[in-house]
Amino acid sequence: MSTIVIDKGGPRRKVKYGSMSRDRAWALRWSYFFLVLFAIFSLTPPFYMLITSLKSSAEISAATNPWWVYHPTLSNYVELLTSNQFLRFFWNSAIVSVVVVTITMLISIPSAFALARMKFWGSATLATGVFLTYLIPDSLLFLPLFKMLATVQDWTGIALLNRWYVLLFIYPTLTVPFCTWIMIGYFASIPKELDEAAIIDGASWFQTLTRIFIPVALPGLIAATIFAFTVSWAQFLYPLVFTTSTDQLVLPVGIITSLIKGDVFNWGQIMTGALLGAAPPLIIYAFLMDYYIAGLTAGATKG
Amino acid sequence: MADVVVRPTSAARAASASKRSSLHTALKRKSTAAFLMTLPLILLIALLVIYPAFYSLHLATLNKSMQRFVGLGNFEFLFKRDTFWMVVKQSCIFAITAVVFKALIGFIVAHFVHNIPAKGQRKWRGMLLVPWVIPPAMSTLAWLWLFDPSYSAFNYTLSYFGIGPIPWTGDAMWARFSVILVNVWYGAPFFMIMYLAALKSVPEQLYEAAAIDGANWWQRIWYVTLPMMRNIIAITTLFSLIVTFANFDIVRILTFGGPLDRTHIFATWAFRVGIEGSDIPLGACVSLFMAPILAVAAIFILRDISKRGHEA
Numbered sequence: 001m002s003t004i005v006i007d008k009g010g011p012r013r014k015v016k017y018g019s020m021s022r023d024r025a026w027a028l029r030w031s032y033f034f035l036v037l038f039a040i041f042s043l044t045p046p047f048y049m050l051i052t053s054l055k056s057s058a059e060i061s062a063a064t065n066p067w068w069v070y071h072p073t074l075s076n077y078v079e080l081l082t083s084n085q086f087l088r089f090f091w092n093s094a095i096v097s098v099v100v101v102t103i104t105m106l107i108s109i110p111s112a113f114a115l116a117r118m119k120f121w122g123s124a125t126l127a128t129g130v131f132l133t134y135l136i137p138d139s140l141l142f143l144p145l146f147k148m149l150a151t152v153q154d155w156t157g158i159a160l161l162n163r164w165y166v167l168l169f170i171y172p173t174l175t176v177p178f179c180t181w182i183m184i185g186y187f188a189s190i191p192k193e194l195d196e197a198a199i200i201d202g203a204s205w206f207q208t209l210t211r212i213f214i215p216v217a218l219p220g221l222i223a224a225t226i227f228a229f230t231v232s233w234a235q236f237l238y239p240l241v242f243t244t245s246t247d248q249l250v251l252p253v254g255i256i257t258s259l260i261k262g263d264v265f266n267w268g269q270i271m272t273g274a275l276l277g278a279a280p281p282l283i284i285y286a287f288l289m290d291y292y293i294a295g296l297t298a299g300a301t302k303g
Numbered sequence: 304m305a306d307v308v309v310r311p312t313s314a315a316r317a318a319s320a321s322k323r324s325s326l327h328t329a330l331k332r333k334s335t336a337a338f339l340m341t342l343p344l345i346l347l348i349a350l351l352v353i354y355p356a357f358y359s360l361h362l363a364t365l366n367k368s369m370q371r372f373v374g375l376g377n378f379e380f381l382f383k384r385d386t387f388w389m390v391v392k393q394s395c396i397f398a399i400t401a402v403v404f405k406a407l408i409g410f411i412v413a414h415f416v417h418n419i420p421a422k423g424q425r426k427w428r429g430m431l432l433v434p435w436v437i438p439p440a441m442s443t444l445a446w447l448w449l450f451d452p453s454y455s456a457f458n459y460t461l462s463y464f465g466i467g468p469i470p471w472t473g474d475a476m477w478a479r480f481s482v483i484l485v486n487v488w489y490g491a492p493f494f495m496i497m498y499l500a501a502l503k504s505v506p507e508q509l510y511e512a513a514a515i516d517g518a519n520w521w522q523r524i525w526y527v528t529l530p531m532m533r534n535i536i537a538i539t540t541l542f543s544l545i546v547t548f549a550n551f552d553i554v555r556i557l558t559f560g561g562p563l564d565r566t567h568i569f570a571t572w573a574f575r576v577g578i579e580g581s582d583i584p585l586g587a588c589v590s591l592f593m594a595p596i597l598a599v600a601a602i603f604i605l606r607d608i609s610k611r612g613h614e615a
Contacts, residue, residue: 042431066454135600137597147358236551237570267454278437278438278441
């Protein structure tokens with residue numbers, strides 16, 4: 001008797017299990033199919049940048065198959081990387097981004113520490129306020145900032161408009177609020193016992209910050225640094241408004257205003273420039289993807 | 304049992320109370336130190352964010368040479384211009400359509416990535432996030448080249464299917480479509496990554512329970528996934544709505560607001576009027592129209608934060 005029951009039960013269960021796994025396999029195949037489609041959609045523009053950057057002007061104007069390069073050449077790269085103007089843009093971008101990252105960290109780490117740990121009058125309001133200022137977009141502020149800079153320039157006689165260094169003051173408004181906000185999240189997640197132990201052992205607040213908080217929250221710090229760097233590297237509106245002469249421009253604005261001359265589009269060079277401009281964030285992303293994503297998602301999950 | 308539990312806590316409370324009183328003098332110094340540490344942040348936000356925001360309210364009431372107070376004259380002038388209403392309409396169409404498609408595509412792609420074995424997810428996630436990583440000004444140049452009137456690679460490909468050359472940026476309707484397409488391309492990965500993080504946080508048991516109760520895939524999404532992701536969906540959509548409303552790079556580079564100002568949105572038109580037309584007050588006026596959406600977002604976020612405060 002018992003053997004018959006088992007025999008009956010066995011196959012039935014097996015069949016059911018088999019159909020379920022077949023469903024799974026189909027779902028998987030469809031998932032891969034659509035993922036390939038979306039990946040093609042995502043990667044077409046960067047791929048096309050690369051293809052075009054390897055073409056000579058003659059090949060571009062010959063209008064052969066645009067998706068393939070028949071006579072690859074590095075002449076566009078050589079030309080751009082030996083052009084003083086382009087190197088100037090690159091240098092301006094690099095120095096602005098690095099200095100802005102430093103300023104951002106110097107401002108946002110102490111404030112995040114204070115807001116996360118040292119409760120004082122108005123600290124909760126300030127933390128919320130920091131997040132709200134992050135939401136104020138650059139396109140709302142560029143006109144008043146432009147007028148303010150012009151006024152300060154008139155009063156003090158210090159040249160501010162059309163100077164790259166003014167971006168060092170302006171960019172932190174974009175990076176500091178978000179970096180502070182995610183650092184507050186990371187600092188708040190550190191167990192209180194850790195810094196209480198340090199204080200009891202006689203550490204000052206400064207020592208608690210440098211010896212405990214910064215090392216423990218290092219992943220958050222890296223995420224914030226990456227965020228600050230990519231934002232200052234990619235910023236387009238402020239440099240477009242505040243700088244105009246070619247020796248003061250940063251990379252994105254430089255490529256758009258100097259490589260596009262009137263109606264003559266040298267697409268090989270433009271795409272090379274765009275690819276070189278996209279390279280630093282892409283390289284950082286390739287090596288530090290997990291930190292990059294942690295920084296992206298921290299804002300929403302902790303907010 | 305109860306005694307055993309109560310005694311240690313009361314002891315601990317007494318200990319912490321005595322510790323607190325001994326640290327009382329330190330606390331006084333602490334708040335001063337904390338204030339000093341946040342001072343640079345407060346100064347930065349006050350001087351370069353809050354002040355300009357209110358200053359633009361003042362600017363909006365001046366005449367073009369910024370010497371005479373004209374009250375609401377600039378607004379009156381704007382309301383009489385057809386271009387302004389076109390910009391309002393286009394901004395709303397642009398932002399809402401783009402955000403809806405970004406959210407939908409992000410949601411769908413996040414599910415596909417979540418479906419495949421965990422081993423391969425990293426690779427796919429890495430590829431799909433590339434559009435978000437490239438500076439938008441740079442990637443829009445690539446799109447501009449893809450949309451080029453005479454050498455468009457899309458038109459080249461479409462011609463094999465017998466579809467005639469499409470005026471991607473030349474015709475008003477197509478130009479509107481193109482700027483939205485580029486914005487969706489750029490922004491959908493952000494939604495994807497957010498939703499993927501949210502999907503990972505939904506406990507597997509809920510799906511098992513739903514499956515046992517006989518829920519089909521649609522019911523599982525509607526009754527399990529969406530309620531669990533509600534917070535993230537709300538905050539991501541809100542955030543994206545602000546950023547998309549305030550978008551500048553894509554429209555500026557792709558269409559320059561053209562053809563015939565048909566694709567201008569608030570930011571690009573404010574730039575055109577304020578910087579290129581050197582009428583700063585009028586430009587400030589235009590960009591102030593982005594404020595209502597900000598106010599709505601602020602209210603929602605503040606409500607959310609205070610709700611969390613009550614729960615905690």
